[in-house]
Amino acid sequence: MVGVLEACRRAKMSAAAIALAGEEDMNKMLAASAKALRERAAEIIAENKRDIAACTRGAQFVDRLRLDEKRIDDIAVGLEKLISLHCPVGEVLEERTLYNGLRLRRVRVPMGVIGIIYESRPNVTADAIGLALKSGNAVVLRGSKDALCSNRAMCAVIKGAIREAGYDPEFIQLIEDPTHEGATQFLKMKGYVDVIIPRGGAGLIRNAVENATVPIIETGTGNCHVYIEKTGDLDKAIPILINAKTQRTSVCNACESLLIDEAIAPAALPRCVAALREKGVEIVACPKCRKIDASLSEATEEDYGTEYLDLKISVKIVGGVQEAIDHINRYGTHHSDAIITADPAAAQKFLNEVDSAAVYVNASTRFTDGFQFGLGAEMGISTQKLHARGPMGLRELTSYKYLVEGEGQVRG
């Protein structure tokens, strides 16, 4: 078994080669990987069955862990889609001649070594490899213990395919140490790893924030809001609310909290409650709501800060757009928040002042996604402001450097 340090060291040693790979070579590696995943699906499924047999967690968890021919084909399609995306490496971001004749260029370069810490879903393994590859990066993968056999099989198939295509696959490294100590060691691999992207639940993210010496990009915690402003059209608001809350509950861009303007609450709240209940959504609500509908349970302070990821929602009546903004900035996770309004001034204020990665007017929060935003793919959704915000595609996996060319200039 390759230890954490050795995996990171190998990735670092391989970073220069993949950084210099041309786009044509990258695409050949992606095509070979996709082909091999389909051809060797049975091997991967057999290893995945071992993970499932060993898994003691619930049915929903097992479902996310499971791989079958269809899911493996989807993963292969994902890699093939990356072929058509433009590799951002080498892009000249700025170019100018300085007062002293120096020619200055700011050029996009790969990050170097990208680390990913993720939970059960084994498709992330291939997605992360593909995105790292097409952005010229080496990658160190640290999946969960539950998916270790599946991840190992998937890496072996992809690395084998890359090797057979005539390239060195050592820019892909899987950490096979499933311990908590191993994860902590990985988070401290400064000097080997340039950035770590933790993908998973709040505990995983918190552990990364508290222990990492490698720079990290926080992702995926989404306490998203839908706010129905007093001029909001309920015929738009209700479908948006239901879509944001129920179209898929386990995702970070799902709505967790509904805010309603006091002025329209007597009419709006009952319609929202009826629509939510029809979809089986449990509702907790503020005292003002409970004055309108006594059947509602009481929301605690904690509810407003909770990402349920389930058929549950908190509802609060607010005095207007300022109170809505203040509530969202206080309790939210700076992910995705929406206003439903017919008032351009309210919309503009909300867009300006809500401090989130994606701010919506009259649309569902569910659109915050690399594919929906036209990035073609994504490595996760950043909820921090440093480096990248919102969906991270290939561009967000790059850095830049300054190239300065002269004829002997010195500083006076």
Add this chain to the structure above:
Amino acid sequence: MVGVLEACRRAKMSAAAIALAGEEDMNKMLAASAKALRERAAEIIAENKRDIAACTRGAQFVDRLRLDEKRIDDIAVGLEKLISLHCPVGEVLEERTLYNGLRLRRVRVPMGVIGIIYESRPNVTADAIGLALKSGNAVVLRGSKDALCSNRAMCAVIKGAIREAGYDPEFIQLIEDPTHEGATQFLKMKGYVDVIIPRGGAGLIRNAVENATVPIIETGTGNCHVYIEKTGDLDKAIPILINAKTQRTSVCNACESLLIDEAIAPAALPRCVAALREKGVEIVACPKCRKIDASLSEATEEDYGTEYLDLKISVKIVGGVQEAIDHINRYGTHHSDAIITADPAAAQKFLNEVDSAAVYVNASTRFTDGFQFGLGAEMGISTQKLHARGPMGLRELTSYKYLVEGEGQVRG
């Protein structure tokens, strides 16, 4: 005295107001601050004298700490220069209509609250305030204990001027707790502070890397190299080397290590040694150098990794451009490195493969600087790859967000 938490809380509470300030208001605040610094210079100098009287450190340190009318005028000029720089907030970075009619814009926004931890030089206080202000950010300053009276006086003058000009100056917060525990607490102010920029020596940076839960941008450690490739013109190389090493030794973009191609070492080394010695530079060198010049002291492994910030340099003979690149990537700090060459292929290889913020061909490393690069000002020089690399100006103190406007779109 305002505690660490309270200072960060006040900055966070004031972030929305400064983020929404228009450029005209920002410029009025800058002009008023510069004017007040000049008018109240005597007060600041009196407080600075208290710092100097209490300081038990060496003469060079005291010199960096000292403020006089000339230095305060320079600080005021620095603030006035920011007036002519364009505020980057609000810039539309991307704009498109998605397949479903959603209008998507990616817009530059302030970071929110920027923290700075810095050492003695009190001019950083005003520079950081000015840069934060012109990029729409609140700022929390944590200077050194040695400069506390000076920093307090400077903040009081600037905040007073902003208040008199009719604005709320609470977006500027100075941490007056000079303890190590206070610094550590500041580094953990996640949720209040969006990024912390540590500026100072290696120990200060290491403490930030190891203790921060707030994202940080590493700055300023510069183990920079000049590499004389075998086709390099010595009449260019020697002035570049001397400029990079001796024009100012205490700065991060000064040269600390010289690499010379084996093929030209017999001719090049003696000329380099003579020129360096003429400037009083102490030289430590590899065994191959010592075969050419037995008077040279031996360099240790540690020397190659040392940022001397002094009249001292390590010298190593390398087999060619690949060995030079490998040495720089291994021992350097990814700051600024130069090749002296007449061979375009060697230059291109060096530009591509040296993993540093700024890579030079035939020019001094001393140009890595916000003013020299035309950014107009700088908050420090990043040596990490996440978010910003090299000199950080106003643009590098911003983030972005996605604004999405629709007419009721939901996700299918």
